[in-house]
Amino acid sequence: MKAIAIIGSPRKGGNTEVFAGHALKAIAEQGIDTELVRLAGLDIRPCNACMACDKEETCPIKDDLLPVYHKMKAADAIILASPVYWGSATALIMALMERTGYIALHNGRAFTGKVGGAMVVARRAGKSFTFAQMNLWFQPLGFFSPGSTYWNVAIARNKGEVEKDEEGMRTAWNFGKNVAFLLDKLKV
């Protein structure tokens, strides 16, 4: 079994990566393979509504999306993590969600039955909105989403500050444990 966390920050080594990486460590502790997938540096453009994915499991936009889509398809659990930018998830992760969600939906509902959920970091405001915004993606795609001991949100501004948010880090850890628990319950 494999769990991946997709990091929607354009900043490598930032708080979102540390926060979601902590959940991955909790998952790995249960003997499940994990991978952190950074979108930073990748060219991922928004959906242009060409509807090509209605007919074929692909996207004609020539950028870096498809390898990430195939990693998502192969994973048993998908965590999507984003910093808050202007009260919202980043454009980078929203572009990924638009396109991978549509490709999966129109090609045998490819994400159905996977485990997943959102994780969000902000300096101050927009955490709950962004968490809700990102979780809207999981439900119609047929994911099973476990809870934690709080919403999966953390407070941090400069790189590394998230480690000081003790409750946030504990929430990430407990979320990871619940992802692993659910994966174990769902395995056939």
Ligand SMILES: Cc1cc2nc3c(=O)[nH]c(=O)nc-3n(C[C@H](O)[C@H](O)[C@H](O)COP(=O)(O)O)c2cc1C
């Ligand atoms: C363009 C931009 C917009 C931001 N907007 C918000 C915001 O609306 N609310 C907030 O609390 N923090 C905001 N921040 C701060 C980031 O959410 C915060 O620094 C976060 O820790 C960055 O995560 P990262 O280190 O993974 O990149 C913004 C940062 C940038 C660069």
